[in-house]
Amino acid sequence: MTEHVIVTDEDATRIIRLRRPEKKNALTQDMYLTMSEAIDSAQNNPAIRCMIITGGSGVFTSGNDVDDLLRASQGLGSRPLNAVKFLYSLVHNKKPIIAAVDGVAVGIGATMVFHCDYVLASTTATFSTPFIHLGLVPEGASSLLVPMAMGHQRAFSMLVMGRAISAEDAKIAGFVNAVVAPGHTEVEARKVALDICALPVEAVTLSRRLLKQPPDELVHRIEQESHMFGERMESPEAIAAFKSFLARKKKK
Ligand code: COA
Numbered sequence: 415m416t417e418h419v420i421v422t423d424e425d426a427t428r429i430i431r432l433r434r435p436e437k438k439n440a441l442t443q444d445m446y447l448t449m450s451e452a453i454d455s456a457q458n459n460p461a462i463r464c465m466i467i468t469g470g471s472g473v474f475t476s477g478n479d480v481d482d483l484l485r486a487s488q489g490l491g492s493r494p495l496n497a498v499k500f501l502y503s504l505v506h507n508k509k510p511i512i513a514a515v516d517g518v519a520v521g522i523g524a525t526m527v528f529h530c531d532y533v534l535a536s537t538t539a540t541f542s543t544p545f546i547h548l549g550l551v552p553e554g555a556s557s558l559l560v561p562m563a564m565g566h567q568r569a570f571s572m573l574v575m576g577r578a579i580s581a582e583d584a585k586i587a588g589f590v591n592a593v594v595a596p597g598h599t600e601v602e603a604r605k606v607a608l609d610i611c612a613l614p615v616e617a618v619t620l621s622r623r624l625l626k627q628p629p630d631e632l633v634h635r636i637e638q639e640s641h642m643f644g645e646r647m648e649s650p651e652a653i654a655a656f657k658s659f660l661a662r663k664k665k666k
Pocket of ligand 1: 520545
């Protein structure tokens with residue numbers, strides 16, 4: 415458990431709120447674990463029909479905590495195994511998930527939305543996967559899901575060139591449903607959740623399953639990516655990039 419993730423059930427919706435604003439909601443191992451458990455425990459709970467993941471106003475998440483990545487790459491901390499556990503929870507999840515993205519969604523913060531079923535973004539939201547700038551490779555089955563969602567060329571720009579995508583461009587690319595005013599993503603997500611919760615629950619589950627990639631394929635891709643990501647974390651390119659980000663912080 416961590417105070418950086420708040421999980422509440424409101425009516426039939428489970429809301430997972432990231433609350434580490436001083437670090438732009440950078441994700442720690444404890445945060446991944448709490449998010450994973452919130453998703454897993456909803457599976458056999460008939461009272462929960464839908465979930466929302468939100469970062470609150472102004473930021474979704476800046477992705478994996480870079481301090482943790484550096485410590486793990488130098489053998490000083492554990493590998494980000496809970497990140498993989500969280501991704502598997504998303505893959506095996508059977509209930510609709512809405513992402514409410516207000517501000518930056520970086521790294522796994524961007525790739526997790528490709529596992530969600532409905533995405534609301536504020537006009538100031540951006541989606542970026544700066545893996546390349548960190549000497550890393552894509553994760554979270556994004557190397558499979560992103561090209562499927564928006565074609566190879568746009569996926570290349572995002573995943574291989576590390577270029578950010580604005581909320582409007584994300585809507586045009588097809589992975590954002592609606593763009594709303596800053597500060598309004600969560601309230602809009604709750605309206606969508608009410609709509610989903612009012613639908614026939616079994617038919618929603620079955621229909622959603624028909625739309626999704628088979629879990630085995632996603633798990634296989636996550637395994638391939640994780641293997642390469644783990645190797646890359648220990649590369650001189652990645653260690654230099656982690657140190658450079660953290661040094662930038664100290665200079666301020
Ligand atoms: N891991 C650890 N700390 C992070 C972080 C991360 N992913 N993202 C932000 N922080 C910290 C900053 O170091 C800073 O800490 P400090 O106040 O102790 O100096 C604080 O959060 C605020 O971040 P800051 O960079 O000042 O905010 P910003 O609005 O100028 O920029 C980002 C926001 C998200 C664009 C920028 O912080 C960033 O690029 N973060 C790294 C993203 C990343 O590479 N994630 C990993 C992907 S695999």
